[in-house]
Amino acid sequence: MTTRLRVVVDQLAAPVPGAIGRYTLDLTRALIATTPVDCEVAGIVSSSPPADYERIEAELPGLADLYRTSLARRELAAAWQMGLTTSPGGGIIHSTSLFAPLRKHDRASGNQVVVTVHDTMATTHPESLSTAEGAWRRAMLKRAWKHADAVVVSTHALAGRVGDLHDFGDRIRVISSAARSGLTVPADAERRLEALGLPRAYLMTVGSLEPHRGVGDVLAALGRLGMPELPLAVIGPREWGEQQLANVAEESGLRRGMVQSFDTLSDEDLAVVLGGATAFIAPRHEEGDPATLIEAFSLGTPVIHSDIPEYVETAAGAGLAVAVGVAGEGYVNRLAAAISTVVTDKKIAERLSIAGHDRARAFSWRDSAERVWQLHADL
Template sequence: MTTTLRLIVDQIVAPVPGAVGRYTRDLGRALIAATPPGCEVEGVVSSSPPDDYARLETELPGMSALYKSSLARRELAAAWQFGLTTSPGGGMIHGTSLFAPLRKHDATAGDQTVVTVHDVVAWTHPEALSSASVAWQKGMLKRARRHADAVVVPTHALADRLSMIADFGDRIRVVGTAPRSGLEVGPDAQARAVQLGLPGAYLVVSGTLEPRKGLVDVLTALGRRGVPEIPLVVVGPESWGDQHLAQTADELGVDARRILRFDDLAPEDLAVVIAGATAYLAPARDDDSGTELIEAFSLGAPVIHSDTPAYVEVSAGGGLTVPIGVGDGFADRLAAAITRVVEDREAANRLAISGHDRARAYDWRDSAERIWHLHADL
């Protein structure tokens, strides 16, 4: 008899797949590759255009089948929020987010549902999301507390925060992430760097001008007197609300001509950008995952990061930690760290080596095997 793991793959073809879409794709591929004997992986997706079904078959080769709901994504999300549908049936169901059919089920019959929580922004920074998204996430977490057999999180730091929001007892399981697929430097790296217009030396930071992301702190640090006038590559949108990158940089004393910005880069281009950086900056004041550190470590970039619990956990000494503290001192400490890494190449090389060693602790195959073991334990 074949045991089927039903994987919710909808986020891959969502209008904005984002980090959860990448996670779903990479974990899905690894789950298929690590499938134990007598088991199979079936995809579950909302009603979608035929091209989306074909894309899923291409992105996740080896799926035994693709269950196609009769409800479109928005309607399915609402139905699952209120427990109004029994699709896609029983057995083992794995949600790569809270988007899953959380309902009463018979565990003695082999039915089980596992969901994934990537952050608690709906509770800590609700202003960063739409009111509808906040309500949906809070509603689904309540359903998870009642009906989920386990909740997967990427870090112990997030496990601790989630435990303070809802009592899951021993149902929270930590399964780490890994670099996104395709994030590798190829033989055409130099040509890609020229095409992207990358300078000879530069810093890289990902994110938006939203305060908790820390980009404003980086610009403040670069505007401090005595900090090397090194270019900054920003991977993210040009504006956040009524704030604009060039204007904010100018107000903080950073010549906007020093800034090179990209929106969403292909993995091959992002790899070139990160691998060629003098340092990768991860200045977030609040983060629950730490995946961006893993990616930078894997490409051998020296990493300077804030001391959020998730970053400290993921880094484990592989990067240069900058305490956030209180007040306005964070930017000054960032300025000192940036100056040190830019001016002391020996220190930068040590960071590159220690980070690359740390990256070896994170692998999608290992994550997939942990997920299979989790379902077997349940």
């Protein structure tokens, strides 16, 4: 008898798959590659255009089946939030997010539902989400507390925050992610950098001008007197509310044109920009995505990061940690000192590059997939 693991891959059909879409793609591919004997992997997706089904099946070769629900994504999300539909039936279900059919079920009959929590932003920073999205996430986390057999998180730090919101007991499992597949510097890296308008030496960060994301702190740090004059590449939106990235940069003391922003980049261009950066800066005050550090490490880029628990746990000393403390001038000054040190001290930069590259080896999608299979076996 063949055991079927059904993965909710609906994020691959979302208008903007985003970080969860990348996670879904890489984890599901690894689950297929590590399928134990007498097991198989199938997918679950909401009602979508046929082209989406074809694309998902092409992106996930080896998928045994792709179950299409009768409801479209928006309607299915509402139905699953209220527990009003039995679609897609029972069996062993693994969701790469909170988007899952969470309802009362009998595990003894072979039914399991495992969900993945990527952050607690709906509670810690609800202003970062739409009112509807925040309410849906909080409601689904509560349903997971009632009905999920296990909850997967990427770090022990996130496990602690999720556990503080609801007492999941021993149902929380820490299974790390890894660098996205395809993050390899292509042969035409120099041409791509030139096309993107970047010089040979520059710094890089990810995020928006929301205060807790820390991009404003990086701008303020680079605007300090005596700082090395390196351009900054920012991957993220150019505006937040009424604030414009270019204006905030100038107000911070940076010359016009010193900040280059990109809404998104292809995997190839991201590898070029991230791999070519003098340093990658992860300045968030809280709720940091560990995958950003892992990707920088994998390309040997020196990493400067805030000392929030997720980053400290992920880096394990391979990056240069900067204490956030009470975010403000003190943090900006410490960030400026760290950036100046990495830019001007080649030995420290080289040590961070080597340490990061070594640390990246601790994370792989194959290992993550094998741990997911073991989790379901344990259940």
